[in-house]
Amino acid sequence: MDVEYLLKRGDYEKLLEGDPKAVFNSLLDFLSSNDKELKHRAWEIVQDMIEKGLIKHKEEVIPLLCYHDEGTRYRVWNLVPKMVTSGLISIENVIEKLDCLFSMLKSNNQEIRALSWYSTLPPLLSLLGKDRVKPLLSYCRSVNGEWRDLVEETCREIEDR
Numbered sequence: 355m356d357v358e359y360l361l362k363r364g365d366y367e368k369l370l371e372g373d374p375k376a377v378f379n380s381l382l383d384f385l386s387s388n389d390k391e392l393k394h395r396a397w398e399i400v401q402d403m404i405e406k407g408l409i410k411h412k413e414e415v416i417p418l419l420c421y422h423d424e425g426t427r428y429r430v431w432n433l434v435p436k437m438v439t440s441g442l443i444s445i446e447n448v449i450e451k452l453d454c455l456f457s458m459l460k461s462n463n464q465e466i467r468a469l470s471w472y473s474t475l476p477p478l479l480s481l482l483g484k485d486r487v488k489p490l491l492s493y494c495r496s497v498n499g500e501w502r503d504l505v506e507e508t509c510r511e512i513e514d515r
Contacts, residue, residue, distance in 0.1 A: 357381065361395045369399060374408040386423035397429055404433060404442070412443045419447075420454035424466045431455055431474045438481060445481055452486065460493045467493065468501030471508050484512050 357380040360369045369377055377399075384396035403409050415437060418430040431454075437443045455478070458470040471494050475487065494509040 358384070358392070361392055361399075364395065366399055366402075370403075370408075374403060375414070378403055378409055378414060385418075385421065385426040393423075393426070397426060401429070401433060405436065407440070409442070412447060415442060416447055416451065419451040424458060424461060424463060427454060428458060428466055428469060428474060431458070431470070431478070435477045435481065448478075448481065452482070456487075456490060459487070459490050464497065464499070464501065468497045468505055471497060471505045472501065476508055476511070479511070487512055 357369065357377070360366075361384060369381075381396045381400050384392055385400065387393040387396070404415060409415060415430070419427070419434075421427040421430060434443070434448055438445060438448065455470070455474070458466055459475065461467040461470070479487070491509060491512055494505060494512065497505040
């Protein structure tokens with residue numbers, strides 16, 4: 355199965371006809387592609403597979419919590435609440451990989467840092483507690499530009515406890 359060809363054609367149904375584990379493993383290579391469209395298409399399928407329960411073993415998704423490509427890692431962390439709720443991973447699994455979340459909260463990439471504070475972190479606070487991220491509050495406060503006002507609410511929420 356030529357995964358790249360099927361991704362470029364948008365033939366997701368054909369991709370999902372294969373063995374889920376093999377398809378998942380094939381898609382992993384595309385999650386750090388320089389071709390943003392290909393990368394996003396691969397992520398959409400991976401996310402769909404996770405949400406539909408086609409990925410059944412935590413050992414397959416836990417490494418994604420520390421994926422080297424920050425854009426992909428950001429998307430994976432956005433799925434954490436669903437993965438915990440579904441039982442695919444545990445809160446303990448998440449806590450073991452917190453450094454990978456924290457690196458996004460401190461990222462030099464302003465967009466990743468802002469999105470992580472604004473979008474990724476708030477749903478995780480109920481799982482993790484605010485005390486774990488309080489030491490990183492200066493990174494929240496250092497977000498500038500168009501993101502500043504959006505991130506401010508998260509900064510205040512963490513301070514309020």
